[in-house]
Amino acid sequence: MNIRSITAPNPGPFTLDGTRTYLLDDHAVIDPGPAIDSHIDAIRAAMPNLRTIFITHRHADHAPAAIPLKRATNAQIVAPRGVLDETDRIVNDGDVVDALEVIATPGHTSEHVCFLTNDGDLFTGDTILGFGTTAIFPPDGNMADYLRSLHKLRARNPKRIHPAHGPTRDDAVALIDEYIAHRLERERQVLDALARGATTISDMRTLIYPDLDERLHRAAEVQLRAHLIKLQDEGRVPLAFGSWD
Ligand SMILES: [Zn+2]
Incomplete structure (x- = not known):
């Protein structure tokens, strides 16, 4: 082809x-x-x-x-x-x-x-x-x-x-492995931010992406929310963290 x-x-x-x-x-x-x-x-x-x-x-x-x-x-x-x-x-x-x-x-x-x-x-x-x-x-x-x-x-x-x-x-295959590793690393950072006392998504974003351009803040926070939803579905983050706006 x-x-x-x-x-x-x-x-x-x-x-x-x-x-x-x-x-x-x-x-x-x-x-x-x-x-x-x-x-x-x-x-x-x-x-x-x-x-x-x-x-x-x-x-x-x-x-x-x-x-x-x-x-x-x-x-x-x-x-x-x-x-x-x-x-x-x-x-x-x-x-x-x-x-x-x-x-x-x-x-x-x-x-x-x-x-x-x-x-x-x-x-x-x-x-x-x-x-x-x-x-x-x-x-x-x-x-x-x-x-x-x-x-x-x-x-x-x-x-x-x-x-x-x-x-x-x-x-x-190496690229797919990088993609998987990247998401698992981000997930680890989300858990780490919670352990360090983050109580809002924006706290978490500040910890994980400290120097991010302001125009990308919302996109980054939505990605963090996607990780949190997965972790909550898996019972790894309490559902009480549900309202993070
Ligand atoms: Zn698309």
Whole structure:
């Protein structure tokens, strides 16, 4: 399978250098991206025989371009439930479409899926990025599910990771291990902050990210909340820490 990508002109704090739309041979795309005309035109020019539009999850930097692309080309949209009303085929864990296996990977969002080829090419959407970490926003985002999804992907022993943001990584298993280690380290820091007397999420954020840019405070606090919810579900943090706003 020939794999190329086109990066949409939507760089930002969560999208890194922009959304990467993957082009598979001449007939399929993964994560068509935002509905920006120049990006849609670039996909159409590169994919004259587009038949299938795969989508990993519902976020606005991944899915919307599927609608104008479908309208222009009659390609079918393949996505998990809850992504777009225009989806032609709703997929579930274990389905295979056009030689891509669907792997359900809830965590970043509840419906998120990854796609795996027989050659070990793994398209991870926002579950694993080419650098940095992904954001887990509760309640739809779920840290416990996310860690299970990372282990599930690792068990498939992929060769390459093609993320929706950031570069393709040839060190797929090592990258997944880094992702798991990073979350476990953060979890340890959350427990440590509680042991040191943090009584609010903002105390915890100050202890764990002492020099963080103020503009990122809220995003960091939401990640800490995601960790706390996991630890509370596991009975490792008292539920009394429930109202942390
Ligand atoms: Zn996303």
